[in-house]
Amino acid sequence: MYQATIRDVVEFEGIGLHTGEYSKIRLHPDDSYKGIRFFVKGEYIQANYKYVVNTRHSTDLGKGDRVIKTVEHLMAVLYMLGIDNLVIEVLEGWEIPAMDGSGYFFYKKLKKLVHKLEKEKEVLEIKTPVSVRNCTARIEALPFDQFVAEYVGSVEGLFKDRRVRFKGNIKELIFARTFCYDHQVEALRKAGLAKGGSLKNAVVFGKGGKVYNSEGLRSKDEPIRHKLLDLIGDLSLLGKYIKGRIVSYYGGHSLNYDLVKSLADL
Template sequence: MTVSGIGVHSGKPATMTLRPADADHGIVFERYADGRRISAFKAVSDNVGPTALCTVLGEHPGEWIATIEHVMAALYAFGVDNLLITVDNAEVPIMDGSSRMFVDALDQTGIVTLPEKRSYLKVMKPVRVENGAGWAEFLPYEGTRFEVEIDFDTAVIGRQKWSGDMTAATFRKELSGARTFGFMRDVEPMWARGFALGSSLENSVVISDDDRVINAGGLRYEQEFVRHKTLDAVGDLAMMGMPFAGCFRSYRGGHALNAQAVRALFDTAGACVIVSPRGALPFRLRQDDVVAAGPVS
């Protein structure tokens, strides 16, 4: 499965190819240039780099792979956990700013169920992180649930909340088409910092200085803004490296706070266990899960 587009921040063309992998391979991203592999990273939290405006694998611009959250959200929601993903630039193509095209591609390609039983992470006790007015937390829950709330000082967004148990059907219907969004007033400052160079009305919901959505077709959903924030959270939490059973809640969150919450869950003794075919195991990261395959000549 291959998709092509531009990077929303770099503005450069990128082609991404997803290839099936064996059980226990996990999701691995590889970056190529001129036919040479630059870097490779397993999609797990210890390989997450900068989280200012997107989720990045790696720490160095010459090696990292950025804006992985939308494809990771689709893969997590549809239970895909063994893939080799190659990208020929520093950023995954943004497509239409949502996960919809990745879901369509998965539908067209098909998903193979492997005979090996999956392990999953079970939240055992509450864990909470805060950053200013924002916070995120994990709570025990029988199932996988997201409760995401945003609060913007602008009438077109305001305070919005999305809550629901996460299934492939729910993701497809309620979240997959929700697009990234931004404000016209922020465009020039972001360009000056090297962000949003590929952003356009084709891949972003844009809010004007007089507080209205300027996209010709308007919004795709009621409260599309919080739905996209939830989509981002699904992609960011996919960096746990396995499905989780629990409830994730956040208020005024984002990529950085999502990553901080995952790290706190992992670092808090007794906060989670791995439920495997062998039963419940104390959580600890395996070495092969957290070590990136570094630059390759």
């Protein structure tokens, strides 16, 4: 497997999910083999777990007084497309544009721009099981001959312990939007989060599995597929291709980060 970049400059713009501010980013091809880097106010921030500064409801990277929020959806798409060398210039705002709350629009523009380089990918092979947990969730990393990621989760009023799996088909995940429950919205806003959230970029659930979005769900298990997208985006911050099977049981960004740190120590 060879490393890759993109063959042309591409831009994305829109509202930040949490900041509510207009955001614009420009992705530049890069063949320097320095990995994926964000360029924020004249400073490079490596897309690496060492620069994670927040995992509450999003994964944010920072260096000094520079921060870039909610990198996980874009990073997931880059990882699944095999793109591992890139400069992401932040032109306006300080959050990745939410787009429609999924990875679809990133995928749509980038899928035809993948350009292979001459150097092989760095690979992290999981040779012995690794597990992290908190009071409600756990994630396991198991030996396997390729990258496979799974997520097990529930949605109130709809289903319990539903499992979804990624084995290489990006189209099975990129459409899945971020989500929350109606009773969470006020608390998120009071915490200074979800300022840009709306039914245009998030799925909102009510009691009994009610979906507030008029178009409904894109798949019956869309929320679980989005949690898997998040997981892959967070795993990408290892900066290496993972050869192994990752299984998350109700995990979120914070536990994903704990796993990444544990894998980095292998």
